[in-house]
């Protein structure tokens with residue numbers, strides 16, 4: 001867990017999950033080709049934690065080399081043609097070394113994934129995730145940063161010559177990192193940026209903020225280590241507490 005100005009809205013997501021509240025503790029989770037949403041059996045308040053546990057179980061299988069590769073058949077493809085019911089959404093980097101579905105051992109129709117260079121909470125990314133939450137009923141968003149992110153690295157090297165579009169993205173990252181002081185390592189910068197992206201995502205969206213405050217949505221920040229392939233779950237975004245009427 002990081003200390004500092006990003007930590008105020010973060011809390012440790014790794015609390016115990018009540019067994020009766022989780023659908024995903026069976027030996028072979030979600031391998032059914034049935035496109036029905038298993039979350040329908042849970043209350044809205046139970047869904048975020050249950051889905052987080054499902055993701056963490058999938059990632060653990062990947063780490064241990066026991067991936068089940070669920071929902072990867074053509075039968076599953078056909079089953080989701082008429083509509084999607086993803087269980088979680090992920091905002092990640094476009095980096096080819098961070099293949100989101102593989103990291104969570106998931107398949108067609110399981111994850112709503114938004115990726116761009118630098119894991120940026122752009123307007124397009126926020127709109128996409130609002131769609132996932134508001135229209136598809138996703139109860140969990142993972143903001144997944146990673147080690148050695150090229151966009152973050154570029155932000156630490158202002159001498160680089162970039163195209164106008166790249167310069168806009170990298171300049172935004174550079175301004176963000178300057179808030180934390182000018183002497184962060186690349187790893188510290190990648191971690192800080194992931195936390196900032198998660199906070200900016202929520203605090204730029206009325207819909208996401210409302211769902212978060214209602215307990216129907218969790219937004220959690222994760223950091224993917226390229227060397228170990230493990231995800232460090234850094235914490236979840238807390239909703240801003242506004243003062244009541246005086």
Ligand SMILES: [Zn+2]
Nearest residue numbers: 093095149150
């Ligand atoms: Zn990256």
